[in-house]
Amino acid sequence: MTLAIDVQGLSKSFDGKTVVHDLTLRVARGQICGFLGPNGSGKTTSIRMLCGLLKPDSGSGTCLGYDVIRETDQIKRHIGYMTQKFGLYEDLTIQENLQFTARVYGLDRRNERVEASLERLGLHHRRNQLAGALSGGWKQRLALAACLLHEPELLLLDEPTAGVDPKARRDFWDQIHAMAAQGITVLVSTHYMDEAERCHEIVYIAYGRLLTYGSIHQVIAEAGLTTWAVAAKGDGARIATLSQDLSGKPGIDAVAAFGAGLHVGGRDAAALERAIAPYRSDPMLTWQRTEPNLEDVFIDLVARAENDPRAA
Amino acid sequence: MLWRRFLAVFIKEFVQMRRDRITFAMMVGVPLMQLILFGYAINSDPKSLPTAVVMGDSSPFARSIVTALQNSAYFRIVESPVSEARADELLRLGDVQFVVTIPVDFTRDLIRGDRPTLLVEADATDPAATSNAISALISLNDTALDHDLKGPLASLKNAPPPFDLQIHRRYNEEGITQFNIVPGLMGVVLTMTMVMMTGLAMTREQERGTMENLLAMPIRPVEVMLGKIAPYIFVGYVQVTIIILAAHYLFDVPVIGSLPLLFGSAIFFIAANLSVGFTFSTLAKSQMQAMQLSFFYFLPSLLLSGFMFPFRGMPEWAQWIGEVLPLTHFLRIIRGVMLKGNAPYEVWPNLWPIAAFMLAAMALALLRYRRTVA
Ligand SMILES: Nc1ncnc2c1ncn2[C@@H]1O[C@H](COP(=O)(O)OP(=O)(O)O)[C@@H](O)[C@H]1O
Ligand SMILES: [Mg+2]
Numbered sequence: 225m226t227l228a229i230d231v232q233g234l235s236k237s238f239d240g241k242t243v244v245h246d247l248t249l250r251v252a253r254g255q256i257c258g259f260l261g262p263n264g265s266g267k268t269t270s271i272r273m274l275c276g277l278l279k280p281d282s283g284s285g286t287c288l289g290y291d292v293i294r295e296t297d298q299i300k301r302h303i304g305y306m307t308q309k310f311g312l313y314e315d316l317t318i319q320e321n322l323q324f325t326a327r328v329y330g331l332d333r334r335n336e337r338v339e340a341s342l343e344r345l346g347l348h349h350r351r352n353q354l355a356g357a358l359s360g361g362w363k364q365r366l367a368l369a370a371c372l373l374h375e376p377e378l379l380l381l382d383e384p385t386a387g388v389d390p391k392a393r394r395d396f397w398d399q400i401h402a403m404a405a406q407g408i409t410v411l412v413s414t415h416y417m418d419e420a421e422r423c424h425e426i427v428y429i430a431y432g433r434l435l436t437y438g439s440i441h442q443v444i445a446e447a448g449l450t451t452w453a454v455a456a457k458g459d460g461a462r463i464a465t466l467s468q469d470l471s472g473k474p475g476i477d478a479v480a481a482f483g484a485g486l487h488v489g490g491r492d493a494a495a496l497e498r499a500i501a502p503y504r505s506d507p508m509l510t511w512q513r514t515e516p517n518l519e520d521v522f523i524d525l526v527a528r529a530e531n532d533p534r535a536a
Numbered sequence: 537m538l539w540r541r542f543l544a545v546f547i548k549e550f551v552q553m554r555r556d557r558i559t560f561a562m563m564v565g566v567p568l569m570q571l572i573l574f575g576y577a578i579n580s581d582p583k584s585l586p587t588a589v590v591m592g593d594s595s596p597f598a599r600s601i602v603t604a605l606q607n608s609a610y611f612r613i614v615e616s617p618v619s620e621a622r623a624d625e626l627l628r629l630g631d632v633q634f635v636v637t638i639p640v641d642f643t644r645d646l647i648r649g650d651r652p653t654l655l656v657e658a659d660a661t662d663p664a665a666t667s668n669a670i671s672a673l674i675s676l677n678d679t680a681l682d683h684d685l686k687g688p689l690a691s692l693k694n695a696p697p698p699f700d701l702q703i704h705r706r707y708n709e710e711g712i713t714q715f716n717i718v719p720g721l722m723g724v725v726l727t728m729t730m731v732m733m734t735g736l737a738m739t740r741e742q743e744r745g746t747m748e749n750l751l752a753m754p755i756r757p758v759e760v761m762l763g764k765i766a767p768y769i770f771v772g773y774v775q776v777t778i779i780i781l782a783a784h785y786l787f788d789v790p791v792i793g794s795l796p797l798l799f800g801s802a803i804f805f806i807a808a809n810l811s812v813g814f815t816f817s818t819l820a821k822s823q824m825q826a827m828q829l830s831f832f833y834f835l836p837s838l839l840l841s842g843f844m845f846p847f848r849g850m851p852e853w854a855q856w857i858g859e860v861l862p863l864t865h866f867l868r869i870i871r872g873v874m875l876k877g878n879a880p881y882e883v884w885p886n887l888w889p890i891a892a893f894m895l896a897a898m899a900l901a902l903l904r905y906r907r908t909v910a
Contacts, residue, residue: 277751300754311749328753 228253228378228409231285231292234273236266243269245432247283251411251425253377256404258423259413262526266432267413268308271380274411275305288378301329304371308382308413310363314356318347318366321355322373329374337373345369361392368399379403381412385419397422417518428522435525444521449478450493451516452500455485457508466503475499478524482517489520558825565832573839573854581668582849584612585633588626591617592640597684601654604680605636610669623657627706628876629885630868633659633666633848646681646698653700660705661871662716665846670703677701707875714787719870720843722779723863726772726802727809727837728830733771734813735826737764738905743823757905761898765810772806773799783874793873801873801883804890805866811897818904837863862890 229251236244244266251257261267272278274287276296284291290298312321322341326334342348345365350358355366364384371379379400385393397419400410404424412423420426421440428435428443436443456462467486471479475495480487490496504511553559589602594617605611614632615622623635637655639645645652656673658666677697708715741747750760776799783789812833813826820826838844840854841863850858858864865886872878872886 275752277748297754300752305749305752307745307748307752309745309748311746311752313746314744325753328755330754 226253227251227286228255229257229274229285229287229411231274231287232283234270234280234283234285234292236269236273236278236281243432244273244280247273247429247432247434249285249427249434249437251409253409254404254407255424256400256410256412256422258420258426259411259429260415260420260426260522261413261429265430267429268382269432270429271305271382271411271413274299275303275380276300277305301374302376303378303380304374304376306367306371306379306381306384308386310355310367312355312363312367312370315354317352317354318342318358319351321366322370325370326373331374341369341373360387361389364388364392364396368396372403377408379408379410379412381410383413383415385414385416393419420518426518428525430526430529433529435529436521440518444516444518447516447521447524448491449489449516449520449524450491450496451478451487451489451514451520452496453482453485453487453512453514454503455483455510455512457510460484462508466509470500470503473499477527478520480519480523482519487514487516487520489516489524491524556825558820558828562828562831566835569832569835573836577840577850577854578845579849579851580664580845582665582846583609583669585610585665585669585848586614586631587611587634587636588618588623588632589613589616590620590623590635590637592638593642595643597643597646597681598638600684601638601680602636604676608672608676610672611636627657627659628872628878629882630659630661630872634669642699649698651698651700653702655702655704657704657706660708660711661875662842662846663705663708663711663713664716665848666705667711673701673703715789715875716871718779718783718787718789719874720867722776722783722870723805723841723866724838724843725775725779726806726866727863728834729775730768730772730806730809731813731816731830731833732827733768734765734810735816735820735830736823737814738817739820739823739826740817742821751906757902761811761814761901761905765807765814768810769803769806772802772810776802776806789874791874792877793879797878797880797883798870798873801866801869801887801890804887804894805862805869808862808890808894808897811894811901815897815901815904818901818906837861840864842867859889860893862893865889 227250229249232248234244234247235242247270259267259271269278273280274292276292276299279293284293286292287299288302290302292299313324316324319338319342322338323334326338331337342351345368347362347365347369350362355363358366368384385396388396400412401422404410412419414420423440425437425439426443427437436446438446454463454466456466463484463486467479467481470476470486470488475490475492476488476499477491478487478489480489488496488500490499500511503509587605591598602613602616606613611634615626618626620637623637626632627635635657637657639652639655642652642654658670660666677699681698705711738747741750780791780795780798784791813830816829816833817826820829836857840850840858841847841861842858843863847855847858847864868886869878869883872882
């Protein structure tokens with residue numbers, strides 16, 4: 225099994241503030257790796273270091289076998305990077321944007337490739353529309369088409385589905401899976417839990433530190449959370465006050481909204497049971513043991529990272 | 537309530553103004569720069585103009601005339617004596633402003649009372665630079681020889697003056713201001729538009745968020761720079777053509793020299809300005825800042841190049857700054873080619889400084905071009 229991404233100890237700070245701490249990441253070829261974390265946790269910064277756009281302050285490693293510090297030109301040639309903000313020219317048409325990209329990469333059979341790309345992404349009939357006039361979903365398709373033109377072996381997608389409607393999101397993910405099936409490696413950052421569940425493996429970072437890594441089952445199992453689901457009869461006010469009462473109680477590590485109710489989780493099952501005992505007799509509430517989901521795990525992880533003295 | 541809402545905007549504007557360092561620098565820098573330039577650098581009564589003397593006769597009378605010229609403070613003899621051919625070349629090169637020719641039989645004719653003619657040729661491509669000096673010449677005519685005309689010659693002092701003064705305004709017989717301004721405008725327009733065009737080049741990528749995508753692609757800075765500069769060379773040529781046509785057909789400015797030479801020289805000037813703009817766009821954080829930087833470049837170019845005020849009227853330090861600016865040299869080239877019919881070898885002394893400036897600006901731009909984000 226060869227690694228598409230293999231970096232150790234990447235760190236980066238801006239103006240004395242460390243934004244990425246000692247990041248070690250290994251992603252096997254053909255995998256879809258979800259990159260999760262709250263806003264400002266260092267996802268974009270990490271991705272930029274992987275594709276040679278930022279020089280790490282320390283650390284080393286390779287992307288597609290090329291050194292992330294010295295061989296950035298090679299990396300740029302072989303990866304596709306989709307920036308968080310739409311990075312193509314809004315005053316060029318779809319076709320012109322693709323032509324420009326193909327020229328910069330110095331691709332042969334340029335027209336053929338652009339045609340094929342327009343066809344594949346269903347942008348064929350919109351080729352002469354200005355990119356600026358497209359909706360979020362179409363912009364995202366175009367950006368993806370542009371970063372696939374040179375047939376990269378590794379795709380780095382930075383929040384590609386932000387501001388995209390559910391249908392377009394689903395299509396997008398189908399496409400990502402199709403590409404992974406062809407052996408392309410994908411690192412995709414996202415905020416959506418349902419998207420995280422479509423990844424082969426996930427990485428969760430907060431405050432610039434990697435908190436957990438693995439398949440979803442591994443991540444959930446390793447967290448060792450016991451979780452209870454609470455539902456309330458009547459209006460939502462009861463749940464809101466309950467959520468406030470429970471948060472931060474000893475034994476309770478994660479309180480998360482789930483549907484109209486709550487998920488209450490704790491690493492120590494006995495302590496958790498003691499903590500919720502006073503509320504279990506409340507006739508307005510129904511309590512039930514359940515499996516923790518990713519969100520419960522992440523809330524617990526972030527809470528732990530916050531209390532970690534090393535955290536910034 | 538009006539007052540509160542007014543205050544809200546008022547305070548917000550102040551906070552934003554304080555954040556924007558370049559605007560702040562502009563508010564302080566522009567008045568200072570204008571004060572210094574207008575107050576110290578500019579002088580519309582240029583003195584000490586370089587003059588060559590063709591001595592057909594080197595009698596004490598002739599030497600007295602040369603001394604009187606120098607004493608007038610308007611003329612500074614830089615080469616004397618020179619041959620007529622050399623004098624003509626100096627004038628064409630713009631190395632001297634005046635050539636004074638003392639004819640061969642000057643003394644003989646003077647003593648005979650034949651009133652010989654003293655020929656003064658002025659480079660009138662910039663009429664403003666020579667007008668005061670010419671007025672000074674006319675009064676000189678009466679007094680230059682007062683000391684020499686003694687004894688039996690004293691009678692020559694009586695009116696009319698002992699010698700005739702013939703002033704020849706070369707390249708612009710009638711001293712028409714447009715001959716100077718209109719070709720010069722070509723340089724000014726190019727400076728203004730070219731610097732601004734590329735000034736926005738990189739900052740626009742930055743502001744629209746396309747920069748990161750560009751950086752993530754395998755493209756070298758020099759490729760980006762040249763690719764961004766080249767299209768505007770065409771724009772520059774369109775402007776050059778329009779101004780030449782207008783100069784010729786609307787303002788009757790003669791085009792004596794070779795147009796291909798003018799077009800060929802223009803490419804260096806256009807590229808130099810585009811490179812400056814590109815450099816600005818790598819320094820500025822926003823398009824607004826790029827525009828402000830362009831202004832800082834444009835102001836001295838306009839004032840110190842010899843476009844608005846005679847170059848030779850400025851103090852030495854201002855002339856040194858002027859010599860660095862491409863516009864100064866380009867003005868000399870256009871006026872030289874259009875009005876004087878300068879040949880390529882006469883253009884060269886002003887062409888290489890532009891080319892050197894262009895290369896320096898490009899090098900700086902490439903140094904400043906960031907290959908990584910932030
Ligand atoms: N160029 C920069 N200069 C200064 N701070 C930056 C820069 N880029 C990112 N940061 C800071 O680094 C942190 C992480 O940012 P980022 O990597 O964009 O997070 P994410 O993509 O996970 O939202 C943020 O606090 C952000 O303000
Ligand atoms: Mg981000």
